[in-house]
Amino acid sequence: MAQAIRMALHYAEENLGVTDIFGEDVGPPLGGVFTVTQGLKTAWNSPLDERGIIGVAMGLAMGGRRPVAEIQFCDYIFNTIDLLKIAGNTCWSTDGDWNLPMVVKTPVGSGIRGSIYHSHSFDATATHIPGWKIVMPSTPLDAYGLMVSACQEENPVLFLEPKALLRIKGEEPIPGEPADERTLSKMIDAPLGDRSKWKPEWPALQPYAVPLGKAKVVKEGDTLSVVSYGRTLPLCVRAAVGLAEAGIHAEVIDLRSLWPYDWEAIRASVEKTGKVLFVNEDTEVTNFGEHLLRRTVEELFYRLEAPPRLLAGKFVPGIGLADALEVASVPQLGDITEAIRALASEQP
């Protein structure tokens, strides 16, 4: 997925007018702590100052440029929240006078044993900030297509990168990438050691965009609906596949965009199955899944055959380092499997 985002950013700086890809360690020699920005011609390193990164992105957007700013881990984005609010309200508070075409990308969530300050989620907080569009892919192809769409937006877009998935290989190729992963790696991954003379050899990428606000039915089913995004999405798919033999046919929806989100896709699925489980890993109190759950109750109550459920992260101050602590704090495959099984067995 890291390569997919990198290729999307390359495509965007070549074809979509992206002018500045920046943040801490984003430029050479490192190219991002997850290698997402290696070899990009407009990537540059910034001071270690998250407020500066967001503020400068806003100013660049005002100055007619098209920035993609990175906060190295979303754990460090919290001191910029008033700036994120201003970026989100600039168009509205000026009644349309100004708009900010800018993208902020940041890795989120657990899955790499990142301890208290490299495991935070940000989707619950982000969806409290109106005026942004918010996306979170779960496959490399969607990551590519969503970033391409984000870089064409006239409004601020928050691109949440599930860090547990940044190293996964996609099942569907990105249009234009070589079939062999070793070939791709030789072309676009920076070498170890001295990189001062290295230049990437970009594949001939094709335009491919995933529209913002469109979910995807990843697996069809009629027993119940499972709506998720990011790290937990592939776990939901695995759980659903594992339960098929037991006669439980879960329909799994990848939301992909958190705002705006694809209510029609959720509604159509819930009307078919009558049961829905929302899954994400942010802390469960005032969680985005609670909003989806509330809307499900209000608009689809008479179509429901069981109470809609939310499986989310525990409401504790952080994710502890030890294996058992992380596993106990955020949904794992077993938790999701059990939640699906329990909901499937509920009778009205």
Next chain:
Amino acid sequence: MSERGPNRPRPQLVRAEGGALFLDSELLVQMHGLMVKARVLEERLIQMYKAGHGYFWIGGPGEEAFNVPLGLLMKKGQGPAFDYLHGHYRQAATLLALGEEPIGALRQMKNTATDPYSGGRNFAGHFSKRAWNIAPITSPIEVQYVIAPGTALAQKRFGGDGITIVTGGDAGTAEGDFASCLVWSSRPGSELPILIIVTHNQWGISTAAATQQGPTSIADRGKAFGMRTASVDGNDPISSYLALKEAFAYVRSERKPFVLEAMVSRLYGHSSASGSNFVPGEVDCIVTFEELLEKKGILTRAAMDQVREKWAKEIGEMARKVRDEPQPGPESIWRNVYKEKP
């Protein structure tokens, strides 16, 4: 503690008996007219607040001597070839000096649907005008200092001679965003064409600056970053014009940052929350300027009174017109959450 603080310079309008004024009379008359116009506008806004024609007033009476030359010296237009202003909420005088019609400020005060800066959504003095590169003014103190380097960077990349100007108050320089501005404006090899201004009125709402910040000069903070700095008596329009002219010229040609601190008055307190009544004991830049203009024979008392009467009449008429304009409809809350297709 003295309300004036220990480091406040006295106005220096008359440098020496019979000395030159450094600026030609035509410009002095123009500046005087704009200062009076801005003061009359602010006084009308306060009157509207007190009469119940607005919920809140905040503005810049006491900063006209500095804010008028600032507006006159800006290169007005849209896009990176022109100057950007990331201002604060005491800058009506700058907007008027740029040529803005005062009725917009009255509309914003009355939160009418016709308010050109926010459609009835924001407080008085919260200007926004993309056509002139006026960045939206926001209430959080000093956030503009961390946004401004972005437009300056866009201008550095663009070329040309457009610069970014950012202004804020002394109290807010305690925020980290002021330090961020200094850091981002002076990255080695990537210095930015930015004029960093602090209008120092000695107060943060009710808290005296001297009780909270140690530095004797805020401008001096720029020196640690290798920046040129200056401090000016912002109650003196002539000194302000000359200091601004020099700072503009430096930033415009050298493409490097400059910190300018202007000592100003706050003549009606912080905002309507503190009563918005005239505060005695502070220097009134219009009174001292008018004394000078009269003494030098540039304007007569009668002529200056006429200027005030003219604006009082015209702005009064505008306020009466605004009073009858419609408020925004409730359905308008959904407008422009995102950029709408034209």
